[in-house]
Amino acid sequence: MAPRFQGFDTDQRYDELLQPDGRPRPAARLLFEYLSSICEDDLAERMRAVDAFIRDKGVTFTVYSDGENIDRAWPLDVIPRVVDAREWGRIEAGLKQRLTALNRLIEDLYNEQAVIRDGILPREILEQSRNFRPQCQGLKLPYGAWAHICGTDLVRDRDGTLYVLEDNLRVPSGVSYMLENREVMKQVFPEPFEGSGIRPLDHYPGQLLDALISLAPADADNPEVVLLTPGVYNAAYFEHTYLAQQMGIELVEGRDLFVGEDDCVYMRTIYGPVRVHVIYRRIDDDFLDPEVFRPDSALGVRGLMRAWRAGRVAIANAPGAGVADNKAVYSFVPELIRYYLDEAPLLANVPTWRCLFEDERAYVLDHLDELVVKPANESGGYGMLIGPHADPATRSAFAEQICRDPANFIAQPTLSLSTVPTFNGEHLEPRHVDLRPFVLQAARQHVTTGGLSRVSNARDSLVVNSSQGGSSKDTWVVDVRSDEQEGG
Amino acid sequence: MLSRLAEHVYWMARYLERAENTARLISTGTHLALDQPHAVRIDWRALIEVLGGPEAAAHCDPNLTPERAAMVQLIPASEHPSSIHAAIARVRENARTVRDLLPDELRERINQLYFHTHRGAGTAVERAHRFDYLRGVIEYAQGISGVIEGTLSRGPTYQFLMLGRHLERADMTTRTIDVRAATLPRDEDDHPPTWDDAVWMNMLRYLGGYSQFRQQRGPGIQGPAVVDFLLRDDRFPRSVRFCTQRMERALEELPHPEAPCRLLAAAERRATAPVEVPLDAGALHRRLDALQVDLSQVHDSLGETYFSDG
Numbered sequence: 001m002a003p004r005f006q007g008f009d010t011d012q013r014y015d016e017l018l019q020p021d022g023r024p025r026p027a028a029r030l031l032f033e034y035l036s037s038i039c040e041d042d043l044a045e046r047m048r049a050v051d052a053f054i055r056d057k058g059v060t061f062t063v064y065s066d067g068e069n070i071d072r073a074w075p076l077d078v079i080p081r082v083v084d085a086r087e088w089g090r091i092e093a094g095l096k097q098r099l100t101a102l103n104r105l106i107e108d109l110y111n112e113q114a115v116i117r118d119g120i121l122p123r124e125i126l127e128q129s130r131n132f133r134p135q136c137q138g139l140k141l142p143y144g145a146w147a148h149i150c151g152t153d154l155v156r157d158r159d160g161t162l163y164v165l166e167d168n169l170r171v172p173s174g175v176s177y178m179l180e181n182r183e184v185m186k187q188v189f190p191e192p193f194e195g196s197g198i199r200p201l202d203h204y205p206g207q208l209l210d211a212l213i214s215l216a217p218a219d220a221d222n223p224e225v226v227l228l229t230p231g232v233y234n235a236a237y238f239e240h241t242y243l244a245q246q247m248g249i250e251l252v253e254g255r256d257l258f259v260g261e262d263d264c265v266y267m268r269t270i271y272g273p274v275r276v277h278v279i280y281r282r283i284d285d286d287f288l289d290p291e292v293f294r295p296d297s298a299l300g301v302r303g304l305m306r307a308w309r310a311g312r313v314a315i316a317n318a319p320g321a322g323v324a325d326n327k328a329v330y331s332f333v334p335e336l337i338r339y340y341l342d343e344a345p346l347l348a349n350v351p352t353w354r355c356l357f358e359d360e361r362a363y364v365l366d367h368l369d370e371l372v373v374k375p376a377n378e379s380g381g382y383g384m385l386i387g388p389h390a391d392p393a394t395r396s397a398f399a400e401q402i403c404r405d406p407a408n409f410i411a412q413p414t415l416s417l418s419t420v421p422t423f424n425g426e427h428l429e430p431r432h433v434d435l436r437p438f439v440l441q442a443a444r445q446h447v448t449t450g451g452l453s454r455v456s457n458a459r460d461s462l463v464v465n466s467s468q469g470g471s472s473k474d475t476w477v478v479d480v481r482s483d484e485q486e487g488g
Numbered sequence: 489m490l491s492r493l494a495e496h497v498y499w500m501a502r503y504l505e506r507a508e509n510t511a512r513l514i515s516t517g518t519h520l521a522l523d524q525p526h527a528v529r530i531d532w533r534a535l536i537e538v539l540g541g542p543e544a545a546a547h548c549d550p551n552l553t554p555e556r557a558a559m560v561q562l563i564p565a566s567e568h569p570s571s572i573h574a575a576i577a578r579v580r581e582n583a584r585t586v587r588d589l590l591p592d593e594l595r596e597r598i599n600q601l602y603f604h605t606h607r608g609a610g611t612a613v614e615r616a617h618r619f620d621y622l623r624g625v626i627e628y629a630q631g632i633s634g635v636i637e638g639t640l641s642r643g644p645t646y647q648f649l650m651l652g653r654h655l656e657r658a659d660m661t662t663r664t665i666d667v668r669a670a671t672l673p674r675d676e677d678d679h680p681p682t683w684d685d686a687v688w689m690n691m692l693r694y695l696g697g698y699s700q701f702r703q704q705r706g707p708g709i710q711g712p713a714v715v716d717f718l719l720r721d722d723r724f725p726r727s728v729r730f731c732t733q734r735m736e737r738a739l740e741e742l743p744h745p746e747a748p749c750r751l752l753a754a755a756e757r758r759a760t761a762p763v764e765v766p767l768d769a770g771a772l773h774r775r776l777d778a779l780q781v782d783l784s785q786v787h788d789s790l791g792e793t794y795f796s797d798g
Binding site: 232241244245250251252253255256267268269270271309 | 490491492494569584585587588645742743746794
């Protein structure tokens with residue numbers, strides 16, 4: 001019998017595949033028909049095949065626990081997440097607009113700071129930004145691009161509105177799993193791909209390489225591009241090897257590189273020193289160059305910042321790009337888009353109150369029991385207050401923190417993330433989902449077709465991190481024929 | 489090719505060769521102990537000296553039988569650098585770092601070898617399980633060599649594997665002869681040698697060259713002929729000369745090989761000098777010692793040329 005959908009009969013949630021009346025959304029119609037034609041045992045068998053395929057291929061991610069790095073098989077659910085190509089077009093345009101504005105902001109902050117002078121961004125935001133790098137002041141980079149690779153997290157609330165949750169502008173990861181998910185699904189589950197109008201996404205490594213090459217100094221005839229990894233113990237090492245291999249570039253560690261007398265960067269090879277023109281770094285600013293940042297770092301390259309400032313080598317993402325990667329800056333992105341581009345934002349921010357402003361702070365302090373409060377400079381959920389789940393003592397302690405350092409806090413309503421049917425081994429149940437597309441910005445802009453979809457680990461959980469038992473999905477951007485209207 | 493990766497590849501081959509040789513030596517020793525309990529006393533302490541030097545021999549637990557003490561050192565002890573388990577763990581570590589340079593099949597087999605040694609190390613000290621365990625190590629290692637031969641392009645990765653394998657193998661052969669040479673009668677000894685064909689025969693068995701020696705050199709096994717075979721034969725793959733020639737071929741495929749080639753030529757000259765009859769223990773020991781120094785200079789030169797400072 002066909003797989004049963006359980007727990008979808010509620011108007012309290014928005015499902016990515018099913019409409020409230022239980023019929024599929026237009027982009028998911030063919031997938032839905034296919035699912036109706038097979039039985040649960042078939043699905044269970046495919047699930048086992050997916051797991052086996054991933055294990056044999058060695059697609060892993062690393063979990064750090066009890067002082068040990070454990071490699072685990074990457075979790076992938078058999079039911080894809082579907083995005084209507086018409087909606088995707090709007091998302092893509094919105095992401096390009098957003099990243100253009102953010103890159104303009106970064107260059108502005110390291111140069112004229114017009115955005116502060118003109119009263120758009122309060123100076124306090126810059127002063128408390130932990131990732132502002134004085135070493136970048138006065139620099140203008142090719143194409144005005146600082147955040148060359150960005151991973152932006154999108155979520156949908158129960159009313160169907162899609163929001164940007166955050167922009168990861170430093171060393172975002174996950175794109176390798178997006179690519180592997182598609183590869184695995186094509187191998188193990190080819191039937192639903194037939195005639196479904198699913199857009200391909202395997203051009204990403206080529207686009208990434210083109211973007212990196214376009215950053216090379218002008219004197220490079222045949223640019224040497226490398227990927228700089230912290231090494232095999234890093235949680236994202238699988239992705240580093242995957243991307244280096246896909247692009248056909250050297251995967252290097254800090255100790256493989258050195259800066260010569262001529263301020264050029266070289267890698268140590270069996271042929272002798274070979275000049276490097278572009279470094280795709282997967283190491284945080286702090287560890288890049290012991291001469292300038294953390295002196296105890298063994299992961300970086302002494303003199304790298306010197307070489308970069310002299311224009312002898314390009315670094316992606318640029319050092320200092322993280323200045324725009326915090327929640328306080330995030331809360332101003334709609335204003336930044338209007339200021340730099342003179343356009344209305346195409347993608348919404350989650351409604352955000354900024355404690356820096358007195359009236360917004362007053363609202364936040366009055367509604368702590370229903371809001372989520374986030375510190376500006378933390379990521380990964382550190383130091384957050386989930387108002388509805390906190391006790392009064394915790395809330396009042398937080399209120400004190402806010403009053404002490406208002407510029408460091410923002411607040412948002414608690415969202416009810418949309419869901420997508422997920423196979424739990426027996427039947428299909430709704431699981432909360434987010435989406436991380438990746439945006440490239442160098443000589444040209446590109447957005448991945450779809451992105452990495454992550455689903456929560458249990459039916460009512462909002463946790464989508466794979467390290468906490470969440471799973472992932474292949475993301476299909478589907479072209480819908482014009483005669484199939486929403487609800488038709 | 490990055491210098492660091494070349495170095496990892498080289499060490500991977502060295503440790504794989506070391507593990508396989510250790511397994512072969514223990515396996516042959518155990519066989520002999522079973523076959524000829526009275527005629528031949530297996531010198532387990534000498535075996536440990538070959539594999540780990542005198543300091544390893546000094547670490548042996550005096551409360552155990554010599555055989556058991558040797559096994560505890562040579563099979564499971566991950567803290568003892570000459571143990572099979574430690575060597576295989578390093579093979580795997582190096583292979584992980586250079587994963588992109590190796591065919592998938594090779595990585596799978598290395599993992600299988602690691603799990604085999606990991607699972608069986610504890611019980612292999614007992615004779616009952618030892619053969620299975622050692623045979624597994626040898627077979628996996630041979631399988632890995634087969635995949636290298638059959639699927640790996642003859643680029644720098646392959647050449648560094650060859651350098652690592654043959655340097656380790658030549659070194660092991662000199663050590664094995666050296667332990668035997670240490671028990672040769674010395675000039676000042678005026679008693680007749682207690683040394684006989686059986687011991688030389690066992691040594692050939694250790695190195696897997698017994699039948700081939702027989703085929704090439706005919707009946708009768710005398711010390712000088714065996715030493716000549718193990719140092720100078722250019723067809724037996726474990727002779728020092730064969731190994732140095734193989735390394736020379738690898739270097740020819742690599743950039744600026746002049747310095748290591750020069751040192752390799754010196755080692756080869758020493759290996760191929762005629763063997764004196766009758767054997768003189770002191771002279772033979774000095775020659776083997778010098779040969780080991782030659783090989784370690786080749787190793788250092790590889791480091792300076794390709795690994796450390798690019």
